[in-house]
Amino acid sequence: MSNDKYKLALLQVTANKTLYFQETTILFLVKGDLMVEVENQEFALVDGDLLVFNPNESIKITRQFRKETALFEIQIDSMFFSSLYPRFFSTKFECFPSQMETGKREAITNMKKHVAELLISHYSADMTKELRLSMNLHQIILLLIQFFQKEANFYQYHLYNEKIVEVIDYIGQSYHLPLTLEQVAGHFFMSSSALSKLFKAETGHYFSHYLNNLRVRQSLRDLLHSRLGIDDIAQNNGFSNSKTYRVHFKRVFGTSPVKYRQTFFNNNEDISRLRKPQHEELLKEQETDLLAALYYYAHQPEGHVANIEVVETHKKLSIKTQNVREQINADIIVHVDTFEDLLNTGIREEIRQAKKAINLKYIGIQNLFHDTPDAYRVYEQEKLTVFSPYGKFDAVLDFLESLQLGVFYQLSLTDYETISSFYKRERQQFLRHIAMKKGSDFFKTWKVACLFNQNDLPRSVALFKEIQHTLHGIDPEIQLGAELPVSYPDYTFQNDELCSLYLNQVIPECRFLSFRSEPNYTYETANTVVPDLEKFYEFVYKEVKALKGRLSDWHIDLPLYLSEWNTLTGKSRTTNGMFFRGALVLQEVLKLDLQVAGYGFWLNTDLFENNHPIKPIKYDGLELYVNYAGKRPIFHVLAIANRLKGKVLAIGEEFMLTKHYDNYQLLLWNANYFAPHLSKEESFLESQSMTFRIEIPEIESRTYQVKQLDFNRQHGAIFYAYEEFKSSEPLDYESHIYLSEISRPKMQVFDLEVRDGFDFYCMLDTNAVMLLELTAVN
Known part of the structure; x- marks a missing residue:
């Protein structure tokens, strides 16, 4: 059975027979x-296995263990495929059962689902049959493009340069004409040298x-399926x-x-017999069992994969190991306002959760306290020692000591x-x-960072000296x-005078230095809606590097603490919530x-907003928690980074x-x-996803x-979880707690047999993070 888009057959299976494929073909056992x-x-196929073959490839059936075998074949017409995907003729696909263990489990499950739905629709008499066939066939093609291309033929197309996609589409439609580089360049109002470099x-x-x-791959249709001579095929x-x-x-x-051509026809003498569908009566004999099996695959839960409505990007990472260094984690400071907050x-x-998950080292405070304790006033006025002046803070001190937390004031x-x-x-008291x-011993973990007034540095230096003497x-x-x-x-x-004052009067008394970095206010302009993204790329890291270069010029070698910082963010709560920044923060960290x-x-959004010096607040910050202890993406980034242990064997722009x-631990972003x-x-957002193939020999x-x-928008971003609640009324406490509990990275556990190196596939959503932990099994 067939139409102009695909051919379908339930094959007669016999041992020691070879199947040759003329089109992109899916075999579904x-x-x-x-x-x-x-x-x-040689390898075994069992119930539910699915394979993909390219034109002019073959498979040999060597043994059949069960007489009752149902092997479906779906051939996708090359011209139809290429009309949807112009790069079809320069692309090859591969899909084998072993890929279930290499990161393609969800993609293969989804492929089986849509193949089964296509088969069910093909044999149905439903009024929506043609619509369902079209939907599933298109989804199968999209899955092939996204997850099952051989990496050698992956092309990277970027949203900011759609011109090249238009060029390739034009070539795909006009390849049979006497095209030249100059002609195509002129069609797109480009010089030939510019097009050549871009292509x-x-x-x-x-280009050539x-x-x-x-042209060669397109010629196969004439070569194998017509009686045209070589001269005519070349010209066509x-x-x-x-x-x-x-x-x-x-x-x-x-x-x-x-x-x-001769080899193809010699190998295909028995193709017509092998491809002949079983008689309708034989098909009906198996109909009940086959439909039950197909419905099983069609109704399996669908794994999450990105929709391919836009250009996809694929990348192969061949990772060579070497002993780079020991894993290093800087100390983490979490800010509150005062010790009163710790009551x-x-x-x-x-704080307890943060200590456990991210190895928190310091509690940052901006003041010791705001309101003088009533007991202190009574103590001062009456001199009654029964009133402990600061007794209410003793529990805070015990809390810090029990968690081995220092103070960053x-x-x-x-x-x-x-x-x-x-x-x-x-405060001195x-x-x-x-x-x-x-x-x-308790004060050994205290750091007091004095914040200077740049507009009156001499006065700040005098106050610094006073505080130094007091402490x-x-x-x-x-x-x-x-x-x-x-x-x-x-x-x-x-x-130079102010520089000399600071370097000579302040630096000698310091045991560390601090700095704050906020790119959003640095680059803020009133008229610009779209920011200059090049300036924001790793802004904080670049700023720290520049600052350390300046310290080196001044011959200063003191520990530097980045007490507060931020990444690129938006100007409204909705934008901030939807702008998932997981990988941006991880890359900087x-x-x-x-x-x-x-x-x-x-520590949390309330504390950040209450203490922010600029009101109203324009830009989101980096806080660990939001309402009712809901963990923000920053918490999960730090928790994932804190899991890394041992020696760093390799590090790149997207992996560690x-x-x-x-x-082993492989971190990807x-x-x-x-x-x-x-x-x-x-x-x-879908266009920013990336499919990786990772090889680690x-x-x-x-x-x-x-x-x-897996840490991404769907797993760990609490704002996206909020979006699932459609009520216009405020959420109650139970709803907030539920959202807090479900907003976390997704975990999967499976066994993997590594032979001749690690080979794995995965798809990462925009700014997503993935951690693979390989624990050796004895």
């Missing part, structure tokens, strides 16, 4: 057990090579003469057109100058209370530091780990490979910088249990 041979390799850069092929390759497919055609044909297929049980629970010198001597004295209760008197173990009072783009002082001693984040004893408002356009051959963590 619905029922049975076979041994088959493909390219001199090579985007496709990996020279691509055109001749396409754009070649100026048969000699040129023969030369290019041999380059592609390794033989002449005449020999290729809140909800905040304490968030960002002391604003501007605020310090404005408070009265009474309030200065009470509080620090002495801590010294008495906990001793010097030294309370406990010399307290580490004093200073925020660098320089900024983008030059990272220098207003004049992995590089910052090697540059700074620590970096900071706000580590080894700990006999176990797909970082994309784009205008945040585009996050509302689903088709655009040096991974030891053995069986591994693989734990796969």
Whole structure:
């Protein structure tokens, strides 16, 4: 049975028979057990296995274990395929059962689902039959394009350059004409040199090579399915003469057109018999069992894969291992406002979770407290020792000590100058209370970073000296530091005098330095809707590198803490929520780990917004939590990064490979910088997905249990989970808790037999992160 788009057959299966394929062909073994041979390799097929073959490929059935075998064949017409996908004739596909273990499980499951639905529709009499056939056939083709291309023929097309796609479409429609580079360039208002460079850069092929390759592959239809002579075939497919055609044909297929035609017909003597569908009566005998099997595959849960409505990008990563270094994780600071916040049980629970998941090292505070404790006032006025002046904070001190958390105190010198001597004295008394209760060992993990006023640096230096004297008197173990009072783009002082003042009066007293980085305010312009994305690419990392270069010029070698920072973000809550930044943050974090001693984040959105100096708040920050302890993507990024252990064997722009004893960890990410408002356009987000094929030859051959963590918009982004709730009314507490619980990375666990190296496929959504943990099985 067939139409102009595909041919379908339920094959008669016998041993020691070879099937030759003229079109892109899918074999679906619905029922049975076979041994088959493909390219001199023999392997078993069982119920539910699916294979894909290209034109002029073959498979040999060597053994049949069950008499009742149902093997369906679907041939997709090449001209129909190429009308949907112009690069069809320069593309090959592959799909074998073994790929279920290499990251293509969901894609193969989806392929089986749509193949089964097509078969059911094909044999049905439903009024919507043609619509269902068309939908499933198109979905099968889309899955082939996205997940089952051989990587050698993948092309990378980028949204910002659709011109090359238009050029390829034009060539696909006009290849039979006497096309030249100059003619095509003129059609698209380009110079021939510009088109030549663009074509090579985007496709990996020279223009002439691509055109001749396409013409040769298109000529197969005339060569194998007509009685035309070689001269006519050459002319029909754009070649100026048969000699040129023969030369290019041999380059592609390794033989002449005449020999290729003879070999094809010799091998296909029994094809018509093998392809003949079983008689309708025989089909009806198996109908009940076959329909049951097909419905089973058609109704399996569909794995999540991106829709291919736009240009897809594919990349092969061949990873060579080497001992790069030990894995390094910088200290993590999480900010609250004051110690008073730590009296809140909800905040304490968030901190406990962060300590466990991300190995939190410091609690950042902006003030010791806002309101003077009532007990302190009574103590001062009545001198009654029964009133402990700071007793309510003793539980906070015990909490910090129990979790082995230090304190990172960002002391604003501007605020310090404005408070009265009474309030200065009470804060000094509080620090002495801590010294008495906990001793010097407790203060060893305290850092006080003084924040300078760039507009009045001499006054700030005087206040810094005063604080240095006070803290030294309370406990010399307290580490004093200073925020660098320089900024983008030059990272220098207003004049040499101020530079000398800071370097000579402040730096000698410091045990560390701090810095804050916010690219959104740095590049803010009133008239620009779409930001200059090149400026935002790894902005924080580049800023830290520039700053460290400046410190080197000044011969300063002190630990640098990036106390607060951000990535590119949007200007509204909806945009911020939909602009998933997982890979953007991870990419910065992995590089910052090697540059700074620590970096900071706000604990939750409420604390961040209440303490933000600019109101109303325009840009989202980097906070770990949102309402009701819901974890924001930053939390999951840090938790994934904290899982990395052992030696770093390899690192690149999209991956990091580590080894700990006999176990491996492969971290992958797909970082994309784009205008945040585009996050509302689903088709655009789909276009930013990336399909990877990863090859790591040096991974030891053995069986591994693989734990796969997928962190993306669908798994771990709480705002996207909120989108599933369509009520216009505010959500209640139960709904928030539910959303908090389901917003987490997806975990899969499976066994993988590694032989002759690690070979794996995966698809990463825009700014998605994936961690593969390979645990050796004894």
